[in-house]
Amino acid sequence: MAAPTTPSIMGQVALALLPGAGVMLWLFGLGVALNIAAALAAALAAEAAAVRLRGRAVGPALTDGSTLVAALIIGIALPPLLPFWIPAVAGALAVLLGKQAYGGLGQNVFNPAMVGYLAVLLAFPKALSLWPPPEAGLGAAVPAGEALGYFLTGALPPVADAMTHATPLDKLSTQGLSALAPSGGPLRQLDAAGAWLWLGGAFTLGGLALLARDIIDWRLPAGVLGGTAATAGLLQLSGGAPVTFHLLSGATLLVAFFIATDPVSAPREPGARLVYAALIGAVAMVIRELGGHPDGFAFAVLMLNATAPLLDYTVRQRRGERTT
Amino acid sequence: MLSAVLTITAIAGVCGIGLGAAGRRLASQQNPVVDRIDALLPQTQCGQCGYPGCRAYAEAVASGEAPVNLCTPGGNATVNAIAELLQVEPEPIEEADSGPKVAFIDESQCIGCTRCLPACPVDAIVGAQRQMHTVIADECTGCELCLDACPMDCITMEPVEPPLSSRVRPLPTPETTSAHPEQRPGPLRHREVAPRRGGVAVDDAKDLTRPEPVRTAPLPEELAVPLLDHAGARLDASVAAGDTVYRGTPVTGTPIDKPGVPLHAPTSGTVRGVARRPIAHPAGASASCLIIEPDGTDTPEAPMPAFTDPLQADPDALLERIRDAGVRGMGGAGFPTTLKLADARRSGVDTLVINAVECDTYLTCDETLLRQRAAAVVHGARIAAQACGAGRILAAVKYSATEAAAAVEAAVEASDANIQVVRVDANYPAGNERHVVYPTTGRTVPPGARPPAVGVVCQNVATLDAIYHGVCEGQPSVARLVSVTGGGIEARGNYWVRVGTPVAALIGDAGLPGHRTLVGGGIMGTPITDRRIPLTHGMNGVVLEGPEEAPLDEQPCISCGRCAEVCPEGLEPFEMARRIRAGVGVGEAPEHVELDPMRCTGCSSCELVCPSSKPLAAITGHARDVARARMREREQAEHARQRYEAKQAREARRQREKEAARRRKRKTVAAQAEQQQQQSQSETTEG
Ligand code: SF4
Ligand code: SF4
């Protein structure tokens, strides 16, 4: 294998995100692409400005690929129907608060994409709860023209308003388990759960490609999935949603393969990585099932990011005690 | 809404407690700033900074009231270290950093007044009344206290060469490496690199030189033999300017007390004297070299008597001959072979491994030597085995060196020796002697130990060839095969080169502007910019980098962990590099073994795989140099303190004795007076 460089690693992660982004585009229409574009443009602009302010070379910082990956993740994680400033703010904050505030790539404590995502989630909770129903065929759910109009003006088009739909996770958090029973609601060609399955498959495909190319550490996705499954299983005993539902829905697979695997914000020690990833899954499940938020992964990732140095330290200390 | 607020608050609380706990636990591990600054200061307690002692100055710097550049004895090295620690601009000390100095007494002016003797706190001056006085340079700490004591002003401070072991290579930064690409440390860029556990699968570039015929480099106009032993200590020349030497004439003495190995004149000619020349050293050091002007005839010195039956010879006699023939480890280290074999004998090794793995990706000098002289190498191995008492000989040859392996097998066949050839198909750095032991013998060398710990001694093929010629032909070791290779030179191949030949005489002005010239291989080679640098016994290659082979610009570390995965010593290079660059714990004992730069062998495996092209080995190398220099300073300081205390104790004793003598005298006087009084009294009564 040709020796990888950091830009090529980031490029491969971005490539591996493309199947997922493609499926999103196919299910939700143009809005996904607009989100990614807005997040990327704002993130690059913020990066250039911050790097210039810190007196470093702008060229290498823009081309290292980390900004591209963060923008892609933000674009995929946000609902596909948003006015442009929301993804733009998310992209800019991801770079400024999530990365440059700590001194740039490699120094950040938190995953930049999750910082950006969470910032807008807290700032615009209403807008971020609007998901159009997934529907196969580009633009079948929301016509491209209307998506663009909303993206530019922020005025919600009447059609989209009528179609705004809750994801299975939203239903889970507002209506409890009964929401999962097939209802024959407004779904047309595709069962909603089937659509999420497609998306999960696309993320898994990209993740497996990264694993095969030795770009990500297997411990991280394995830990997240294991932690999710184990906690969901425990909660299922007390009346929670089935384990498979939790594994396939929402951000679980995106986090397992693309967010928890960010090496900068993860611990370095192999043992610490397993614990870290498993805890991300566990905390997210607890928030999903017991907390008020539909999806807890963003919170879980940031919480565990903060504990990563402590996990590393503990593992090293343990080993030191064993060997001496 | 309320639930959202509550969740956030709860999460923030948990994170805060987590961070607080982490901070508390980590804080106890790190010294406060004052301690760290204090540790950087030389502890001379001289007060030249204007504060009462080093600690007081450290406190003043930490509180921001003193600038970082007041410590004169520490010099600019200390200024830079403190500036780095505090992340401020270093402000160099006005006068140029002049290096260490020792006192020197002009003996023609010294009147022997002995006034300097009590002034010296460490008893570094010897001399008696009305005799000439001399300073023992090794003991003098350069404190300058004797200068004022001398009434004749005949004591001056003379600069001395800092020993090589105290030279610290500079810490590479993204700025310095991109500003000086021709000095950037680190391996050449290889096309195919894949991390493995404890090693790297890497494509090699040996075909650049493999098919080329072996050539002999012409004698240069001037040879420079560095007067250094393996540890970097100075050797004294036993010849003087104007002397005529022949090929193989010893040019340094063999001190009885020091385990030195002599150097020999590489060809016949005239000694021109001793001059400082740059040498291949990561810190860009120079050293005193014996300059010899060849006369072109290459007349040999009368050879030492050859051993007729070395395989039955007395091991001590063999070891002595191996020393007298000046045999040094030619795999790169230059460690005296006689010492290595003697140590192996003491540890009772049972196996000698011929190390022909040559894991560097560019060099072919070892396999070429095997193709040419396999019989001599095999015989040399048997002699070495006899000298160290090893009963079994194994030859480790790299899998891809087919011809070399065949040559060894043929040579073994031709002799009556029982030598097994083991093909090693391994990843870089398989040729490191600690890594050769396992595939050949199945024994594992524990971390931090050397092969004799498990009964094995490894010898490089070129060293064995030198042993053969030294023992069976009485010829000292004065030449070696050097691979000249790399994308930056056309005249690639293996050359027989005399020790002391300047690099310029070998490669002329070949090479591409802005690209590097490395001596010693394509992975661990040292970049050089001055081509007067002489080749020595351990230098197996000169590599000129082509545009494809130049390292990429450094990028930020993304903590991908590849470097830690491949490190054969189980270290965590990215974490070490991060700390070293942040100035945390440089030169101090590390918190964890995997962060100990002293355990790094500098193999550069980590750099081969780093996607961000970070100069990891040079960063850890810097920390290692600092730690070593610090250790040396501490030893010296401790030594000086002991001498100082000895002197104090002696003076106190003398004082006590004087006091006692005076008291005794007073008592006698008093007794006499009493007697007299009594006498006079009795006289008066009588009268
Ligand atoms: S140690 Fe100080 S007093 Fe003694 S000789 Fe050296 S400079 Fe002079
Ligand atoms: S150079 Fe040092 S840190 Fe890097 S792989 Fe080799 S031993 Fe490990």
Ligand code: SF4
């Ligand atoms: S130093 Fe290089 S190889 Fe090591 S973790 Fe950082 S980017 Fe990866």
